[in-house]
Each structure stands twice: as C-alpha cells, then as structure tokens.
Amino acid sequence: MSMYNDDNVDSFDEGTPPEESNNRTFLLAAGGLGLLVLLALLCLGGYLLFNNNTARQAEATGFAQATQQQATIQVGLTQAFQSQAQTLTAAVTVTLPPTNTPVVAQATDTLTPSPDPATATVAAAFTQLAVSTKTVIPTTTALPATGFADEVGLPGMFAAAIALVGIIFLVRRLRAAPTR
Secondary structure (H helix, E strand, O other): OOOOOOOOOOOOOOOOOOOOOOOHHHHHHHHHHHHHHHHHHHHHHHHHHHHHHHHHHHHHHHHHHHHHHHHHHHHHHHHHHHHHHHHHHHHOOOOOOOOOOOOOOOOOOOOOOOOOHHHHHHHHHHHHHHHHHOOOOOOOOOOOOOOHHHHHOHHHHHHHHHHHHHHHHHHHHHHHOOOO
C-alpha cells in the first residue's frame, strides 16, 4: 500500500515562477544607498583633511608661543646681567695699595655649606624677570582631546547608523510591496 493516495498530479507546478519585469523601485533604492555611501566617503575625506590642517596649525601656534616665552626669558636675563654689571662697575672705587701687615691664620668652620653664587644670580634674575614682566604665563589646564569619540565623532556615527537602519527597513518594505 502506498503512503501517497492522491493521484492528482495536475495541482503541482513544475515550471519556474514568472520573473518580475519591473525592478525600478529596487534599483532606485540601491542607487540611493550607493549615493549615500559615496557622500559619506566624501564627508569623511573632507573631515580628515580639515582636521589634519587644524592639528598642524595648533602645533605651529604652540611652537611660536614657546619661542616667544624663551625670548622673553632671555631678554630678562640679559637686562638683569646688564644692571648687575653696571652696579658692580659703579661700586669700584680707588683703593690704597696694601701695606705690609702680618697674616694671621684663623680657623674656619668647613661644615657649613656656602651658597653657590651662580645659583643665587640665576634665582635673582628670575625673580626680577617675574616682577618686571607681570605677565601670566599660560599653562594647559584643559583635558586632552583624545579618545575614540573625539577623533571619530560618536554622535554623528550614531545618527548615520539610525539613518541606515531606516533605509534598510524602507527598502525591504518597498521590495515587499506588490507590483502594479
């Protein structure tokens, strides 16, 4: 006995289903997606071009500020040295020649360190420079602009992802719509 008792074979189609003759909606949606990808690539290229220019400009500005600060310090040190040289020159007076006096050896305390005159001179020069310029030297206090979200633009990526998901649903709906 056969498991299949129905001998009506005419109800099965053995041929292939007819192809859709009009795929214009799909082609328009695919073209729109291609155009969107091309536009996104162009925007990314422009962003990288302008961002690289901004980084170079910031680096050049920082170098110029550092050079200007170094020049200000050099001018201040030169002025301090010149004023000290003038003071020492003015203090020189005519002295009498030495007389024959006996030299008496005196004990000195060798345990107390004597301050280094070069260090004292540089410290005095920096103090005079700070008083004379009365300018605030800018320092960096902001947080560094590093990380994935700062470099790529995370909010823009989320908006693009939502837009692309919306396009996917729209294309699927258009694809499932009956043809006329």
